[in-house]
Amino acid sequence: MSKTNTYSNIHLHYKVWLSDKKGENLLGDGKWQLLKEIEQQGSLKAATEKIGISYRKAWGDIKFAEQRLGFQLVNKTRGGRDGGNSLLTEEGKRFILAYDEFHREFARSVDKVIIKFKRTLKKKR
Amino acid sequence: MSKTNTYSNIHLHYKVWLSDKKGENLLGDGKWQLLKEIEQQGSLKAATEKIGISYRKAWGDIKFAEQRLGFQLVNKTRGGRDGGNSLLTEEGKRFILAYDEFHREFARSVDKVIIKFKRTLKKKR
DNA sequence: AGCCGATATGTTTTATTTTGCATATCCATT
DNA sequence: AATGGATATGCAAAATAAAACATATCGGCT
Numbered sequence: 001m002s003k004t005n006t007y008s009n010i011h012l013h014y015k016v017w018l019s020d021k022k023g024e025n026l027l028g029d030g031k032w033q034l035l036k037e038i039e040q041q042g043s044l045k046a047a048t049e050k051i052g053i054s055y056r057k058a059w060g061d062i063k064f065a066e067q068r069l070g071f072q073l074v075n076k077t078r079g080g081r082d083g084g085n086s087l088l089t090e091e092g093k094r095f096i097l098a099y100d101e102f103h104r105e106f107a108r109s110v111d112k113v114i115i116k117f118k119r120t121l122k123k124k125r
Numbered sequence: 126m127s128k129t130n131t132y133s134n135i136h137l138h139y140k141v142w143l144s145d146k147k148g149e150n151l152l153g154d155g156k157w158q159l160l161k162e163i164e165q166q167g168s169l170k171a172a173t174e175k176i177g178i179s180y181r182k183a184w185g186d187i188k189f190a191e192q193r194l195g196f197q198l199v200n201k202t203r204g205g206r207d208g209g210n211s212l213l214t215e216e217g218k219r220f221i222l223a224y225d226e227f228h229r230e231f232a233r234s235v236d237k238v239i240i241k242f243k244r245t246l247k248k249k250r
Numbered sequence: 251a252g253c254c255g256a257t258a259t260g261t262t263t264t265a266t267t268t269t270g271c272a273t274a275t276c277c278a279t280t
Numbered sequence: 281a282a283t284g285g286a287t288a289t290g291c292a293a294a295a296t297a298a299a300a301c302a303t304a305t306c307g308g309c310t
Binding site: 168169170171180181184185188201202203204205206207208209210211 | 284285286287288289
């Protein structure tokens with residue numbers, strides 16, 4: 001998750017993401033969006049095309065995240081009429097939902113702090 | 126600024142930074158630490174060596190940030206007995222201080238939300 | 251059995267960052 | 281005036297990351 005706040009010509013950004021022990025990105029803005037798009041499209045390929053990112057990378061990222069998380073986020077099948085498809089697992093859906101909630105809560109909380117920060121900056125000048 | 130929180134084997138990271146209009150990083154974790162080290166060492170060279178980053182990059186980053194911010198963060202002098210030195214300007218010090226304060230405030234606020242997030246995750250499982 | 255379209259991967263290119271190297275400049279001190 | 285050590289900066293090299301390309305595989309359908 002990431003957002004921007006403006007203070008005159010200086011902007012304030014923040015970002016939140018889930019990682020493994022080594023700090024490697026598992027689920028942040030990008031994958032969050034990707035998973036949501038997969039849910040809608042029912043296909044990884046369609047999702048990446050919609051978003052405009054490379055299939056190769058998206059596929060690798062998901063694989064990596066699943067490996068580190070220890071459970072599947074996406075249920076992938078190959079072959080068949082449409083060539084295959086990708087659907088979110090129950091755990092994947094739950095994860096997205098929790099993250100979604102966290103997203104809102106976090107943004108609200110941070111905005112408050114930022115307002116205070118702006119006041120501080122003004123005073124100090 | 127960045128921090129970590131643990132949920133079993135999943136960690137939560139967040140990061141905050143200041144940027145210009147184009148989103149280019151002006152002051153984040155790296156420069157924040159660097160400036161603080163410059164204050165202690167009284168030298169850019171010494172600071173980079175202490176932290177373990179390249180002088181070339183650090184110097185360039187500071188120059189870039191100063192240009193975009195529109196004021197000096199560091200007062201640099203060349204020549205003399207020690208070859209030169211680098212000290213924080215008043216504005217630089219104030220900036221670090223405000224950022225510092227924001228840092229603490231932000232961390233406190235975020236921690237609260239994270240606790241809630243963990244609870245949500247637990248419930249949902 | 252053969253086709254089609256998506257998943258699954260290895261390999262190669264391209265782009266972006268970071269580091270490293272070389273060199274010039276500055277100036278209190280010797 | 282010669283020296284030394286830090287700042288200042290261009291440029292080449294190396295390391296990382298992202299994108300592109302090329303295939304192989306799978307399985308319901310015709």
